[in-house]
Amino acid sequence: MNTGFWLETLNLWILLALLVLGYGVGRLLERRHYQSIRAREQALRHVLALNTRYVPEGVVATGAQLVSGGVVISSDYFKTFVAGFRAFFGGRFRGYETLLERARREALLRLKEAAQAQGSTLVIGVRFESTTIAGSSTHSVEVLAFGTALKTA
């Protein structure tokens, strides 16, 4: 009779386990990602990214090369679960805000890394694009940053 109870409520236990796993590991990964983002942002401070379309006054630029940085980032089980409730009650959902912020900062960092790899420290005309990736009911988003890396004399 006892095993019957556990079997009948198995779905509920699996759901609970996934929620706890998603919350715990998801939080840990997010914190680590933020640490890595902050460290690399410091290190890449000398690479300048602007979204202006023209070469800044006083800069002599000769070459121009398209550079881009992209990242596909996924929500965790807990956030996806809570998002379901949010969609019903409305309001601000902090979990997805941080998800998108992480993706956007990561994309910009990769753009700067790509520029640096080409020996450039100035990127102009930077644009962001984001797309949701259609999949098996997964909540994941791709953020792309692209711009023109200049060879400054």
Added chain:
Amino acid sequence: MLVSNLETAPGHRITAHLGIVQGSTVRAKHAGKDILAGFKNIVGGELKAYTELMQEARAEAVERMTAEAKAIGANAVLNVRFVTTSITAGAAEILAYGSAVTIEPA
């Protein structure tokens, strides 16, 4: 071939406009990656396999675009834009388009 998302080519002069060129590719992720991504959806974080897939697809779209530009005698593509569209679950079209021009050093 100079590829840029600016309307002008720094240090160069545009001598002729040759019209819009584009390149696109439709990519689907394979089942193995999809299953792994499914696990990743429990704990969240970056889906590295998808990031690579999108980067490869975008590189291919740019390559096809520059091939088209070369075929009509251009030596630069300016004002490049990217568009991504999810066609069905698990497949995406990546399009790159821009203006083919000929340039010479100013």
